[in-house]
Amino acid sequence: KKKLSSEREREETKLTLGSSCLQNRTKLKTMSLMFASPVVTPTVGSFTFSSRRRSNYIVMSAVRSNSTSLCPVLTKFQKDCATPTPYLREVANAIANDMRAGLAVDGGGDLEMILTYVDALPSGNEEGLFYALDLGGTNFRVRSVQLGGREERVVATESEQISIPHKLMVGTSEELFGFIATKLASFVAKEKPGRFRLEQGKKREIGFTFSFPVKQTSIDSGTLIKWTKGFNVSGMEGKNVVACLNEAMEARGLDMRVSALVNDGVGTLAGARYWDEDVMVGVILGTGTNACYVEQKHAIPKLQSKSSSGITIINTEWGGFSKILPWTIFDREMDEKSLNPGEHLYEKMISGMYLGEIVRRVLLQMCETTDLFGQFVPVKLSTPFALRTEHLCKIQEDNTDDLQIVGSVLYDNLELEATNLEARRRVVELCDTVVKRGGRLAGAGVVALLEKIEEDTKRMSSGKRTVVAMDGALYEKYPQYREYMQDVLVELLGHKLASYVAIKHTKDVSGLGAALLAATNSIY
Ligand code: ADP
Ligand code: MG
Numbered sequence: 001k002k003k004l005s006s007e008r009e010r011e012e013t014k015l016t017l018g019s020s021c022l023q024n025r026t027k028l029k030t031m032s033l034m035f036a037s038p039v040v041t042p043t044v045g046s047f048t049f050s051s052r053r054r055s056n057y058i059v060m061s062a063v064r065s066n067s068t069s070l071c072p073v074l075t076k077f078q079k080d081c082a083t084p085t086p087y088l089r090e091v092a093n094a095i096a097n098d099m100r101a102g103l104a105v106d107g108g109g110d111l112e113m114i115l116t117y118v119d120a121l122p123s124g125n126e127e128g129l130f131y132a133l134d135l136g137g138t139n140f141r142v143r144s145v146q147l148g149g150r151e152e153r154v155v156a157t158e159s160e161q162i163s164i165p166h167k168l169m170v171g172t173s174e175e176l177f178g179f180i181a182t183k184l185a186s187f188v189a190k191e192k193p194g195r196f197r198l199e200q201g202k203k204r205e206i207g208f209t210f211s212f213p214v215k216q217t218s219i220d221s222g223t224l225i226k227w228t229k230g231f232n233v234s235g236m237e238g239k240n241v242v243a244c245l246n247e248a249m250e251a252r253g254l255d256m257r258v259s260a261l262v263n264d265g266v267g268t269l270a271g272a273r274y275w276d277e278d279v280m281v282g283v284i285l286g287t288g289t290n291a292c293y294v295e296q297k298h299a300i301p302k303l304q305s306k307s308s309s310g311i312t313i314i315n316t317e318w319g320g321f322s323k324i325l326p327w328t329i330f331d332r333e334m335d336e337k338s339l340n341p342g343e344h345l346y347e348k349m350i351s352g353m354y355l356g357e358i359v360r361r362v363l364l365q366m367c368e369t370t371d372l373f374g375q376f377v378p379v380k381l382s383t384p385f386a387l388r389t390e391h392l393c394k395i396q397e398d399n400t401d402d403l404q405i406v407g408s409v410l411y412d413n414l415e416l417e418a419t420n421l422e423a424r425r426r427v428v429e430l431c432d433t434v435v436k437r438g439g440r441l442a443g444a445g446v447v448a449l450l451e452k453i454e455e456d457t458k459r460m461s462s463g464k465r466t467v468v469a470m471d472g473a474l475y476e477k478y479p480q481y482r483e484y485m486q487d488v489l490v491e492l493l494g495h496k497l498a499s500y501v502a503i504k505h506t507k508d509v510s511g512l513g514a515a516l517l518a519a520t521n522s523i524y
Contacts, residue, residue: 012504013502014502070370071366071370071426074366074426077330082326083441088491094324095318098323099111102316103301103302103314105302110320110323111318112213113314114215115216115302116262117216117218118312118520119311121270121294122271122517124149125150127149129145130205130207131205131207132512132518133209135211136210136263137229139162139163142184143512146195168233169231169233171234172233174235177248185252201524203255204255205258205519206257206258206518207258207259208258208262209263209264209510212227212228214241219517220242220261222240224241228288259517260514260517260518260521262517263292264284266282266292266517267282268283268469268509269313269469271469272504278465280459281446281449282469283446283469283471284472285350285352285470285475286473286474287472288347288352289318289351290315292313292316293313294312295313295314295456299456330361330365331349334348350441352472355474359392359430362434363414372418379415380415389478392435395427396432396435406428432480435480438481447492450493459500460493465500467503
């Protein structure tokens with residue numbers, strides 16, 4: 001118990017005081033900075049599409065400004081990206097409206113509001129041996145968890161990460177699931193009988209985290225809606241994902257059973273809830289983004305079941321939100337070149353896959369229209385995704401007087417020569433603009449979820465602590481992003497309600513969560 005409460009203090013961010021940040025701020029996790037009220041600049045232009053056209057790139061010197069301090073591209077971009085509090089209030093309201101529309105009827109709003117069939121969350125009493133299988137990116141992970149009940153909790157756990165050969169990501173479903181089943185079989189074969197014990201008469205049960213859009217049909221079945229993240233496996237459309245895995249396991253004589261099919265947001269929520277019963281929301285901020293939360297069944301008109309009492313987890317698929325966002329010409333051009341044009345615009349503004357690319361696109365135009373970066377436009381600067389979100393983070397971390405690190409990040413990744421300090425300062429400002437917009441918009445989404453929960457439960461106004469579990473490297477590793485996001489919670493919820501909210505970084509608990517949901521939904 002002691003360990004738990006100290007862990008809680010270490011990981012948690014309390015929101016009693018907010019703060020606005022530029023760069024290089026304190027890395028203390030519990031912040032006690034002054035609450036700076038946001039500068040509310042009336043920005044009519046920020047909601048409309050920028051009409052600026054990129055043209056005449058090659059005719060450079062002639063159109064360049066000869067004053068290095070003047071950079072109209074950046075100035076306009078900053079104005080278009082502004083997210084003053086009243087505007088974020090509108091964004092939060094619009095997300096909440098789409099949540100309600102999606103709860104009323106499938107396809108009612110931008111957010112899919114998928115029913116997960118997770119109607120019971122881990123209680124802490126779970127016992128026995130369970131497994132988690134996580135497929136959602138370039139790696140898949142297997143984990144075994146020996147649960148010892150309320151007192152002993154996680155008695156033993158073992159995990160293994162296996163990278164998926166690219167050819168399997170674009171091959172057939174038999175090949176992909178055959179590979180997974182084979183690796184799973186060898187993982188189980190290595191199990192030490194002293195540490196892990198399967199009770200007699202039980203099969204090994206799996207919580208399967210499958211982080212692609214799925215139309216869930218029960219807790220242990222669902223059909224793939226579409227592949228994302230570079231996967232394109234044939235023979236899967238409309239097929240039950242669990243059946244594919246079961247067939248592969250059977251073919252290899254592996255006697256295991258999938259008892260829960262979940263996504264990583266649900267896994268994060270469940271895993272975090274195991275340690276802390278005030279967890280109500282799970283958010284992923286990594287390559288992509290998603291959020292899941294605990295909803296009251298009576299607030300879900302589209303739920304068919306007669307007994308509309310109790311709770312269930314809703315997978316919002318909030319990345320799909322695409323209304324009233326501060327879209328700039330750069331966002332529009334990136335979207336046009338993406339695999340899913342016109343879709344997931346919120347995800348494209350707030351998640352790790354895209355922030356670096358937006359900066360690159362603005363930089364390219366800054367380079368083409370000013371003298372800040374010399375006379376040439378390097379080829380690398382024109383290469384999509386040459387600048388990654390990790391690089392923005394490095395740029396904003398630069399503490400040196402002459403911003404040396406900024407210079408080397410630009411040169412190493414884009415072959416861009418930012419020889420004068422003014423140019424490097426502008427790049428820092430640009431990164432901050434994109435990260436600020438992303439973090440603040442993500443904050444508005446979290447507020448929409450918290451207010452939806454508040455509407456049905458009144459838990460915060462009655463003084464009940466409410467925890468948002470966060471996972472993903474963007475949240476974990478980008479302090480400025482994190483702080484911008486947290487500021488918005490205080491701005492929109494107000495100090496009083498925000499003081500009951502805690503944001504908790506819960507790294508890699510989704511595997512534990514999936515195993516726990518296999519336990520909760522065990523057929524034995
Ligand atoms: P996934 O979402 O695929 O499970 P992660 O949670 O590991 O993956 O997040 C990966 C993403 O996080 C990367 O795409 C990148 O955008 C971002 N990221 C990784 N490292 C950093 C970092 N040091 N600073 C900022 N962002 C990072
Ligand atoms: Mg992840």
